[in-house]
Amino acid sequence: MSAPKRVKRAISGWVVLNKPYDMTSTQAVGKVRWLFSAAKAGHAGTLDPLATGILPIALGEATKAVPQVQDGTKVYRFAIAWGSATTTDDTEGSVIATSEVRPDRDALEAVLPQFTGTIMQRPPIFSALKIDGERAYDLARAGEQVDLPPREIDVDAIRLIEHDSTQSILEVSCGKGTYVRSLARDIAEVLGTRGHVSMLHRAAVGPFTDADAVTIEQLEALEGEARDGLLKPVWSGFGDLPEVRLDALQANSVRHGNNVLLTGAGAPVTLDECWASFKGEVLATGWVEFGQFRPKRVFN
Incomplete structure (x- = not known):
């Protein structure tokens, strides 16, 4: 009998992989996606097969943050x-x-x-x-x-x-x-x-360095929640990008792709690029213009 088909999970976060020598970036993404049974995966910048080192692999909603990491140093x-x-x-x-x-x-x-x-x-x-x-x-x-x-x-x-x-x-x-x-x-x-x-x-x-990296062997040695514990949150891919914290009403509006007026002391009037959060979770990336947060990409 054939092995039962793996159920894909709606899991989100970053695997900062120390890609081994003689493995393509596509192979690395495929391996990590299989280990986490992730429904969606991608990477933030191809690394040659003969190169080693940091290959940020995005799972789930983290794939929406790939452009920010790719543009990093x-x-x-x-x-x-x-x-x-x-x-x-x-x-x-x-x-x-x-x-x-x-x-x-x-x-x-x-x-x-x-x-x-x-x-x-x-x-x-x-x-x-x-x-x-x-x-x-x-x-x-x-x-x-x-x-x-x-x-x-x-x-x-x-x-x-x-x-x-x-x-x-x-x-x-x-x-x-x-x-x-x-x-x-x-x-x-x-x-x-x-x-x-x-x-x-x-x-x-970008924000990920050798100090954050895990190996294929480390991932293979763990299972379940222990392996999931190696995931970095979606927002960790934003690095130094400014964070705009929203209240419940603002958050609900942004979830529907709407602009929101930022209020309170110190609320920014203009930001070329930023990300909005509610209770520590990523809601959207976007920018601030005339005191309004304008979502560009909304996260689930």
């Missing part, structure tokens, strides 16, 4: 292996160019300021970006010419952690859309050599 620790460039700009690809040049610490630190602030970056050809409806990595694997134009990205800071003649380990804090593989490639080229990413770990995404 990312922190990556990565290693540049010196002397060779690859088709994928990491260890998965074939070597396409080599160099005998090995930069010293001073030379490397001297060029890092060129890669901070708002800069133009050419994405790797093996990326999920679309060209005429096709993924760039699918075209590249098929042997087709892939030409991705440079894009504007924001890099808050980049610093050197360790360095020797074979590789260097760096940490970068950056905005949405930054490709660390491209950073490694471009840093090497500016130094007159070649390089590719040999290690990549995402240490933070």
Whole structure:
């Protein structure tokens, strides 16, 4: 006899997963969704299979907060292996160019300021970006010419952690859309050599960091309420986003998608983005204009 079909649960919250090496983000979401028997799941930012680290997985109503987490700052620790460039700009690809040049610490630190602030970056050809409806990595694997134009990205800071003649380990804090593989490639080229990413770990995404992370093994070792206890609340995905607390009448109005006038001492008059709550539960995301909270996305 076949095993009984799992009943999907309307469970909501965040699993801050420390994604293991050689697992796709889609596989990770599928595994977590199965473990929690969740009716709905998604993730806040793809992480390469060869990368480890923070993959925020949203269950249920938390999927509505994915845009806020995706737009948050990312922190990556990565290693540049010196002397060779690859088709994928990491260890998965074939070597396409080599160099005998090995930069010293001073030379490397001297060029890092060129890669901070708002800069133009050419994405790797093996990326999920679309060209005429096709993924760039699918075209590249098929042997087709892939030409991705440079894009504007924001890099808050980049610093050197360790360095020797074979590789260097760096940490970068950056905005949405930054490709660390491209950073490694471009840093090497500016130094007159070649390089590719040999290690990549995402240490933070928006409000979530390594300190919040759990592993697949930890999730598998628990059951029921103990496993559910590892979920972070939906509102934890909002980070520093201002909270607007509503009373019962206001909350009922917002649940129906209506604007509400905020009252009381200190009530905000204008906020570009915020979230509204009632008794600690998320009601909606939205903004405040002329003293009114205007819901954009309502949570159940």
